[in-house]
Amino acid sequence: MRPRFWETVKLDKMTPEEWEALCDGCGKCCLNKIEYEDTGEVEFTRVACRLLDGETCRCTQYPIRKQFVPDCVSLTPKRLPEVAYWMPQTCAYRLLFEGKPLFDWHPLVSGDPETVHSAGVSVRGWTVPEFEVSEDDWDDYIIEGGL
Numbered sequence: 736m737r738p739r740f741w742e743t744v745k746l747d748k749m750t751p752e753e754w755e756a757l758c759d760g761c762g763k764c765c766l767n768k769i770e771y772e773d774t775g776e777v778e779f780t781r782v783a784c785r786l787l788d789g790e791t792c793r794c795t796q797y798p799i800r801k802q803f804v805p806d807c808v809s810l811t812p813k814r815l816p817e818v819a820y821w822m823p824q825t826c827a828y829r830l831l832f833e834g835k836p837l838f839d840w841h842p843l844v845s846g847d848p849e850t851v852h853s854a855g856v857s858v859r860g861w862t863v864p865e866f867e868v869s870e871d872d873w874d875d876y877i878i879e880g881g882l
Contacts, residue, residue, distance in 0.1 A: 741843060746831055747812035754812070757831070759841050759851045762792030762858040763823035764808075767865060769873055770821065777821040780876040783862035792857045825856055 737744065740753050749757075765787040769778045786794050786803060794800050800807050808818055815832050822829040827837055837844050840854035851857050863876060 757827040761851050779878045780873045781863050782865050782868050782876050785865050789862045
């Protein structure tokens, strides 16, 4: 990867390796969300996708996740404008799309994949697997203040 590529390379000009490296491993995008049709508001819940490992904050089936979760979003530079609004405010893809810098705890900046966890930005240890909660009850698990 090019040095500090995220500061100089446009999202749609990144290599696949660079694009994937933008993911900080927080796991927030794998939280189930409630989107209100009338307002467009999106609220995050503590209810995690069935494929999220709550300790590593990574998808357990990432390369083949769509086989298990057909509506899982495959994030690409082309799709980013239509989905950025529901991504976490700390997400590197969203930050760069909005012209903002990465946080110091981001592994690309810190050089350490654990800093996202030590900074308290990841979902490590506080999610509930979706198979334990009825979709009708997700509103009981809304994260106040958003992400």
